[in-house]
Amino acid sequence: MDLIFEGIIKAFYLLIMLDSEVLGITLLSLQVSGTATLISLFIGISIGTLVALTEFPGRRFVVSLINTGMGLPPVVVGLLVTIFLWRNGPFGFLGILYTPLAMIIAQAIIATPIVMGISLAAIQALPKNLRLQILTLGATRFQMVWILIKEARLPLLAGVMAGFGGIISEVGASIMVGGNIKGYSRVLTTATVMETSRGNFDMAIALGIILLLLAYLINLVLTQIQQRERLR
Amino acid sequence: MTNFSPLLETRNLAVKKGGTIILDVPSLSIQSGKILALIGPNGAGKTTLLQALAGLSKPPQGEFFFRGQPISSNHDLFQYRRKLAMVFQEPLLFDTTVFENVSAGLKIRGLKRGEIEKRVKENLERFGILHLLNRSARKISGGEAQRVALARALTIQPEVLLLDEPFASLDPPTRESLIEDLERVLRDTGTTTILATHDRMEALRLSDHLAVMNHGKILQIGPPVEVMNQPLDEFVASFVGVETILYGRVSKKERGSFLASIMGYEVEAVGEVELEETVVFCIRPENVTLAPFRPSEATSARNVFSGKIIKITPLGFFYRVQLDCGFPLVAYITGHSLENLSLQEGKEVVASFKATSIHVVRKRMA
Numbered sequence: 181m182d183l184i185f186e187g188i189i190k191a192f193y194l195l196i197m198l199d200s201e202v203l204g205i206t207l208l209s210l211q212v213s214g215t216a217t218l219i220s221l222f223i224g225i226s227i228g229t230l231v232a233l234t235e236f237p238g239r240r241f242v243v244s245l246i247n248t249g250m251g252l253p254p255v256v257v258g259l260l261v262t263i264f265l266w267r268n269g270p271f272g273f274l275g276i277l278y279t280p281l282a283m284i285i286a287q288a289i290i291a292t293p294i295v296m297g298i299s300l301a302a303i304q305a306l307p308k309n310l311r312l313q314i315l316t317l318g319a320t321r322f323q324m325v326w327i328l329i330k331e332a333r334l335p336l337l338a339g340v341m342a343g344f345g346g347i348i349s350e351v352g353a354s355i356m357v358g359g360n361i362k363g364y365s366r367v368l369t370t371a372t373v374m375e376t377s378r379g380n381f382d383m384a385i386a387l388g389i390i391l392l393l394l395a396y397l398i399n400l401v402l403t404q405i406q407q408r409e410r411l412r
Numbered sequence: 413m414t415n416f417s418p419l420l421e422t423r424n425l426a427v428k429k430g431g432t433i434i435l436d437v438p439s440l441s442i443q444s445g446k447i448l449a450l451i452g453p454n455g456a457g458k459t460t461l462l463q464a465l466a467g468l469s470k471p472p473q474g475e476f477f478f479r480g481q482p483i484s485s486n487h488d489l490f491q492y493r494r495k496l497a498m499v500f501q502e503p504l505l506f507d508t509t510v511f512e513n514v515s516a517g518l519k520i521r522g523l524k525r526g527e528i529e530k531r532v533k534e535n536l537e538r539f540g541i542l543h544l545l546n547r548s549a550r551k552i553s554g555g556e557a558q559r560v561a562l563a564r565a566l567t568i569q570p571e572v573l574l575l576d577e578p579f580a581s582l583d584p585p586t587r588e589s590l591i592e593d594l595e596r597v598l599r600d601t602g603t604t605t606i607l608a609t610h611d612r613m614e615a616l617r618l619s620d621h622l623a624v625m626n627h628g629k630i631l632q633i634g635p636p637v638e639v640m641n642q643p644l645d646e647f648v649a650s651f652v653g654v655e656t657i658l659y660g661r662v663s664k665k666e667r668g669s670f671l672a673s674i675m676g677y678e679v680e681a682v683g684e685v686e687l688e689e690t691v692v693f694c695i696r697p698e699n700v701t702l703a704p705f706r707p708s709e710a711t712s713a714r715n716v717f718s719g720k721i722i723k724i725t726p727l728g729f730f731y732r733v734q735l736d737c738g739f740p741l742v743a744y745i746t747g748h749s750l751e752n753l754s755l756q757e758g759k760e761v762v763a764s765f766k767a768t769s770i771h772v773v774r775k776r777m778a
Contacts, residue, residue, distance in 0.1 A: 309500050316466050316498035317517040318568065320490070327516075331507055409507075 183381055190382030191389055201363075206390055209367040212280055213348040216287035220343050223288075224295025225336065229325060231296075232303035233311070246300060249293025254286075258353030261286040265357065278359035283367070286353040291343035298339030302332035337406050341399055348395055368394075417480055419444040419604050420572060425464050425474035427628075435460040435473075435628045442572065447598060447605040449619035449636070451612065451652060457628035458608035462574045465606060467493050494521070497565035498574040501581055503557035505549035510541070510560050513549050517568040535563040538597050555586035562594060566601065573598075575607040579614065591617065612652050616640065616692060617773050624648045637692075641740050655694035655771070656742045662689045669767055675739045680714045683772040692773040697732065699769035700743035703762045704753055716764040717741070721757050724750070735763055 194202050231242060263269055265277040265285075276282050306328060314324045329336070351369035358365035360374055368391045375384040418441035427435035435457045442448060450458045464473050467489050476483040476492065483492050497517065505513050511532060518528045536542040539559040544552055549560060558578060565573060578594075579587045595618055598605055609615050615622055616636050623633040624647075632644045636657070643653035660672035662685050669682045672691055685691055706716060719737030726732075731750050735741045741763055745755070755761060 307502065307504060309502065310504050312463065312466070312468050313498065313500060313504040315468060315493065316496060316574070317520055317564070318494040319520050323520055327506070334507075 184385075187382040187385040191386030194383070194386040195390065202386060202390065204363065205366050205368055205371050205387070206394070208280065208365075209348060209369075209391075210394070212283045212354075212367060213287055213344060216284045216291055216347055217340065217344045219284070219288040220291035220295045221340060224292045224339070224343070225299045225329065228296040228299025229303050229329060232300045233325065233328075243300065246293055246297050250297040252290055252293055253352075254290055254350045254354075255352035255356070257286050257289050258356030261289065261353065261357045277357060278361060278365060280358065280365055282357040283354050283365060286357045287347040287350065290350060290353060291347050294346055295339045295343045298342060299332070299336060302335035302339070303328055305335070306331055334406055334409055337402055341402050344398060345395060348398075349391065418442055418477075419479060420465070421477040421480075422465065423475040423477075425461070427460050427464060427469055427473055433628055435464060437461060437464075437474075437628075437630055440630070442604060442606065443621070444604050445602045446620040447607060447618055448621045448623060449615035450606065450608045450623050450625055451610065451615045452625035453610060453651070456625040458610075458625055459576055460628065461625070462498070462576050462606065462608050465572075466496060466498050466574055495570060496572040496574060497568045497570035499558075499561050499565045499576065499578045501577040503554075503561040505557055505560055505564075507550060508548070510536070510544045510547050510549055510552070513560055514564045514567050516564060521568075531567050531569075532563075535567045536560075538566070538600075539563045539593055553586075555582055555590060558582060558590060559593075562590075562597075566597065566603070569601075571604060573603050573605045575605060577608055577610070580610070594618075612640075612654075613694075613771075613773060615652075616657065616694075617775060622652070624652055626651075655696050656700075656740060658693040658695070658739055660691055660693060662687050662691060677717065677738055679770075680767040681770040681772050682768050685772070685774060690775055692775050694771040694773065695741065695765055696769065696771075697742045697744040700741060700763050700765045702733065702743050702745055702749070702753060702755070703764070706762050707764075714767060716762060718760060718762045721755060721759050721761055724755065724757055735761065737763060 228246070231239065231246070261282060262277065264271050265274065265282055266272055267277075276285075310331065311324060311328065314327050319327065349369060351373055354360075354367055355370045355373065358367070358370065360366050360370040366374075368387050372384050372387040372391070375381075375387065420442040422440045423438065425435060425437040425440070426433060450461060452458055460469075463469060467476070467483075472489065476489075478492055478495070483489055506516065514532045514536060515528045518531060533542060533545070536545060539562060541556060541559050541563065544556060544560070549557065552560070562578065579590060582590065591614065597603075598618075607615070607618060619636055621633060622636040622639045624631045624639060624643075626647050632639050632648045637659060639648065640652050640655065640657040643649035658674050658679070660674040660679060662670055663673045663678065664671040665685070665687060669680055670685055671678045671680055672685075672693070673679075674693070679693065681691075681693060683691075706718070717737040719735040719741060721733060722736050723734040724731055725734075727744070730744045730746050733743045733745060733750075733755065735743065743763060745753075749755075753761070
């Protein structure tokens, strides 16, 4: 019990003193996962909406692929990205393995199917005649798609939360493609794993608390928007 | 207007779905400023026709001529679509305020804020819902929502308004007041309208022309009185030709009842009307009694007219007897009565019906 108690005290001390190493790790986590979420929103919403609105042969197969992708294991993504970015791999010439950029790529790959699957479901759940209604209001195809996305904004927000929540707490891919390099590619999750394995429970607990707080704060903000919208 | 050419003309509208033809309309012309009602049972093709007319069929169907100009390219089709507006059975409002909803069509067209505000308010006022301006479209009643949907369509100032069963999911009082308001707005603005409905009375009341549809085809099209009184085939007769439809003008008001003159004959009916107003009488054939001669003493039926039998059609258990009493009238009688009265075509007979049995429809004239 002492271990936990002392760990918590040390953790708060680290938090209150704004330990520069902890702060750096936190900022990098936000940067990497935030950027990856933005990329996944762009790709996920575009393709999700496109698949929801068009009929083509093999559509069901594509939808099932997207839904499977929502549960993509991060370690598998980490493995694939590592292979592709490996010195002798197809994109080895870029020399970006073990950099934050590689982590962003891996996390974006994990989050994109999640956002895509939720976008697809959100757009499909809109009334079928809504599209026709928007077209008869004089909309171009582009205007129609934009209005549909705005109509589905609440479920899409859930997609943002699921995507961001999935990758800020992800560790497997980040450690594989980022390398957990101190002061460079070390993020909250990879640092927590390392500190725990070293027996530095105080540091690990501090990092764990920050991770929880971050996830909570960001979801709190998004939930506020979502619930306010719902009640309007 | 001096322009008698149709506003919209279509040729060879045909839509297939899974191998079966669900719409087959060789030609159709829509007159400017008139209201055309499409009537028919569920699955008759009314919605398919409306969507085809809105240029929403995939792939695009038939040939279109708007004000005589052919619509040939995709660009033409888009420009044509900008001239029309459509309202569906569900209001399909956007998840935002009433103001944002009604302004949607104008925003899409990139109008200036001031102009948008003016037109939105004007149209909300028309439908008596200006007070809902800043309310959420998710927080209003079904009747209010359908008013918002209609205001949203009319704010565009469409040259053609397509209405797909817009009252079908409303309860009777809400529906009644909305029909009244819509009728006024359509007449005031002179908007060319095509209305799909399965309700005869709604069609009779609102339309200048009536098209009866079944199995994707238009079976008969013409003025409502003509279609309802002279159905071309059995289906039209069974669907809309049930009542005798008569136009009259209110000539005298009495306590609780009134007299209307129909082709020079005074007919008594019950209802709240204004003097000199045009009314439509719907008389159900089973409410018309036939007798060989005029009853000597006063009966409760004040509407007694002698007429000539034009046609007798057997309809299963009873016969449809078409009379000419100076105005057309249809009666149903049993085979037993037919024998007893020894009725036959060309014979004179006396028809009577109660004032209370007439369904009175008030109709604002175009």
